[in-house]
Amino acid sequence: MLLKKKKSKGEAEVPSSSLADIAFLLLIFFLVVTTIDVDTGIGLVLPPLSDEPPPPIRERNMLKILVNNQGLILVNESPAALRDVKDLVIRFVDNNGVDEELSDSPQMAIVSIKTDRNTPYDIYIDMLDEVMGAYRELRDAEARVRGFRSYEQYKMYVDERGLEDEIREMYPQKISEAEPDPGA
Amino acid sequence: MAHFKKKAKAKQDVPTSSMPDIIFMLLIFFMVTTVLREVELQVRVQLTSATNIEKIEQKRLVSYIYIGPRVLGANRYGDTSVQIDDDLIEDFRAIRRLMYDKLREQPKLIVSLRVDRESEMGVVSDVKQELREAGTLRINYSTRRDPS
Numbered sequence: 001m002l003l004k005k006k007k008s009k010g011e012a013e014v015p016s017s018s019l020a021d022i023a024f025l026l027l028i029f030f031l032v033v034t035t036i037d038v039d040t041g042i043g044l045v046l047p048p049l050s051d052e053p054p055p056p057i058r059e060r061n062m063l064k065i066l067v068n069n070q071g072l073i074l075v076n077e078s079p080a081a082l083r084d085v086k087d088l089v090i091r092f093v094d095n096n097g098v099d100e101e102l103s104d105s106p107q108m109a110i111v112s113i114k115t116d117r118n119t120p121y122d123i124y125i126d127m128l129d130e131v132m133g134a135y136r137e138l139r140d141a142e143a144r145v146r147g148f149r150s151y152e153q154y155k156m157y158v159d160e161r162g163l164e165d166e167i168r169e170m171y172p173q174k175i176s177e178a179e180p181d182p183g184a
Numbered sequence: 185m186a187h188f189k190k191k192a193k194a195k196q197d198v199p200t201s202s203m204p205d206i207i208f209m210l211l212i213f214f215m216v217t218t219v220l221r222e223v224e225l226q227v228r229v230q231l232t233s234a235t236n237i238e239k240i241e242q243k244r245l246v247s248y249i250y251i252g253p254r255v256l257g258a259n260r261y262g263d264t265s266v267q268i269d270d271d272l273i274e275d276f277r278a279i280r281r282l283m284y285d286k287l288r289e290q291p292k293l294i295v296s297l298r299v300d301r302e303s304e305m306g307v308v309s310d311v312k313q314e315l316r317e318a319g320t321l322r323i324n325y326s327t328r329r330d331p332s
Contacts, residue, residue: 016204023207030214039240039296041326049316117306121299122232124308125325129234136236177312 042128044175060101061108063092067127069118076101082126089134093171106138107169112176128175135173142167227252227267232301234327245294246324247286249279251307252300264300264307276310283318298326 065085066074073080075088093109095102103109111131115124139151148154151167158165229252240246249268253261266273268282287293295315299308315323 020200020204020207023204023211027207027211027214030211030218034214034218039243039246039324039326040237040329041240041296041324042234042236043238043240043294043322043324046312046316046321046323048319048321115305115309117304117309119305120301121303121305121308122301124305125232125234125301125327128325129236129327132234132236177309 042125042132044128044177047176057110058104058108061103061110063089063103063109063111065111065113065127065131067113067115067119067123069116069120071120071123073127082130085127085130086134086137089131090137093134094138106171110174110176114177131175132173135171138171139167142170223248223250223267223270225250225255225267226272227254227265227300228261229298229300230302231298231326231328233330235330237327237329240294240296240324242294245290245292246296247283247290247293247320248296248298248326249311250298251303251311253302264303266307266311276314279311279314280317283315283320287318287320292322293320294322294324295320296324296326 064074064076068074073082073085075085080088089111091099092102092111093106095104095109096106097104113124113127113131136151143149143151143154146154146167148157154167155165157163227250229250247268249266251266252264254263254265254272256262266276266279268279273279273282283293283295297308297311312323315321
């Protein structure tokens with residue numbers, strides 16, 4: 001009993017003064033290792049493989065964009081410059097059956113992008129960027145009609161409330177990436 | 185003067201007893217947000233840039249495929265190759281199996297294609313065809329934001 005009393009009198013704590021330093025060290029390690037930068041890119045959904053032949057599409061509902069290995073662009077068989085592509089796509093998608101040559105409605109409109117095997121990747125991305133830009137402009141315009149600043153803001157509003165994204169349904173991104181030609 | 189002396193007597197230390205707790209909190213935050221997954225690149229990937237891009241917020245859903253000229257060392261580059269995780273892919277048919285396995289682990293998988301800007305579309309579309317075979321349909325062409 002005497003021994004026990006003596007022990008309890010003495011300080012038996014683990015030294016904790018260096019705890020902060022150890023934690024600091026670990027903190028600095030994770031600070032250095034962490035990459036805060038977010039991945040950015042152009043998102044797409046590939047068409048699933050199926051044995052069935054694709055459903056027939058009316059000629060007018062398909063905007064054919066061809067990019068060859070030189071980076072030259074054909075839109076519906078006529079040459080076009082890269083900066084014109086956006087306007088052409090907007091006109092094509094938002095036609096609503098007015099022009100005989102262009103799409104019946106945005107829901108039916110399909111943009112088909114075809115490349116050669118030798119087409120440089122960055123030209124293809126520029127091309128895709130323009131098409132995405134066209135859709136974004138259309139969706140932004142529709143969002144503004146509904147009283148939002150942009151489609152992004154509308155999407156956040158919709159996601160928060162779990163509503164249907166009507167603008168997305170209105171302007172679905174239908175982009176078909178055909179198999180590249182073997183190329184010369 | 186007497187007044188001043190009185191003040192000097194009082195303790196003026198910033199309390200530091202809660203410092204470890206604060207540090208730990210920060211530490212835990214960074215531990216949770218850190219994704220310790222960086223592969224040794226064996227191909228050169230210089231991303232191209234675009235304006236109409238979206239962010240991938242859930243990094244944990246993403247699996248990367250690197251496409252670019254193989255690095256041979258000292259600024260020399262070989263043929264265009266495909267790298268998944270730490271391996272170069274010799275036979276493209278292997279992509280199918282690899283990606284299918286990943287898809288089973290993570291059904292909401294997003295495949296991020298990190299492609300060198302000077303690659304040609306042929307390789308990219310071969311890879312895309314394999315991804316269709318695997319059923320990993322959500323893809324993302326990784327690009328940087330256009331500075332302009």
